[in-house]
Amino acid sequence: MKIAVLSGKGGTGKTMVSVNLAAAAQRAVYLDCDVEEPNGHLYFKPENPAEAPVSVKIPKVDHDACTGCRNCVDFCKFNALAYINKKVMVFEDVCHSCGGCAIVCPEKAIAEVDKTIGTTMSGVSEAVEIHSGFLKPGQASGVPIIKAVLSKAPSDGALTLIDCPPGSACVVMESIKDADYCVLVAEPTKFGAHNLEMVHELVRLFEKPYGVVLNKCLEGSPNPSEAFCAANGIPVLGRIPFDLELGAINSSGEILVRSQAHYAALFSELLLKVKEAASRETASDSQR
Known part of the structure; x- marks a missing residue:
């Protein structure tokens, strides 16, 4: 109960x-x-x-592999990604750790890494x-x-x-x-x-x-x-x-x-x- x-x-x-x-x-x-x-x-x-x-998963961008297609930016409905000065920027605080950005990236330029947010x-x-x-x-x-x-x-x-x-x-x-x-x-x-x-x-x-x-x-x-x-x-x-x-x-x-x-x-x-x-x-x- x-x-x-x-x-x-x-x-x-x-x-x-x-x-x-x-x-x-x-x-x-x-x-x-x-x-x-x-x-x-x-x-x-x-x-x-x-x-x-x-921990939670957050995206990490390989800027050398990124071609600037913006697929990841368009996919993210939480605005956790933005294309600024020819680079994809990640705003960790609004990321919901869905992993979708890594999936839609045609160049596989986005990986997921662990971010520790607390303990039990x-x-x-x-x-x-x-x-x-x-x-x-x-x-x-x-x-x-x-x-x-x-x-x-x-x-x-x-x-x-x-x-x-x-x-x-x-x-x-x-x-x-x-x-x-x-x-x-x-x-x-x-x-x-x-x-x-x-x-x-x-x-x-x-x-x-x-x-x-x-x-x-x-x-x-x-x-x-x-x-x-x-x-x-x-x-x-x-x-x-x-x-x-x-x-x-x-x-x-x-x-x-x-x-x-x-x-x-x-x-x-x-x-x-x-x-x-x-x-x-x-x-x-x-x-x-």
Whole structure:
């Protein structure tokens, strides 16, 4: 079962929720797809982590062999190639690594070479298997790294928590496309409700079953995110209180579930609700 945890903005508690749900399970796999700012490993502190580079293919032009026919320039719909001063120039940041330019070159003047754009890191923390992606600064897209992290998901149906990037851009779409269920984490503010609406629209577009976790809840105070859920018939899976002790433990890079029994109970109950909701949706789909 693959559970994607996402939010409309950073700082809502998305990583806190995904890390603690994974830690609350007896056995789980945690995939950190927030490749621009991965921090799940800072909580889990995996033992003897192994790193591996992630590369993409980019064109390299042999200018001596090139005759200036411009077939490659005409082919590329992403404008990653241009013919300037009698030379084909390559703009790596907009290249989509399709390899088409090399195929259409009649002189075979274009080859593909590897460009390293980041790394993955894998390790274990107690009963949790951790895989994180790290995008090198300045790189245009983290999608290839996200694909590399998602490829680590087990095929035996083990519980997998996917810590998605914040927002609703292409990297988030890549992270949730194979998820069985989505957990949307939201703050109790108007800004939080606005960003919840964004990711709500995204998961509906992808036809993913979903529920909401409301974080930083103050009893008796207005909660625009909860009001949005009520108005749109969105199931609320759980409410995490605004708690100074919780904030202090989380800010110190410790896992709540492993620190205090009452937090272990809170996230174990939340995990049970998430799994029950996901199982109901899976059973409903199989009956259609």
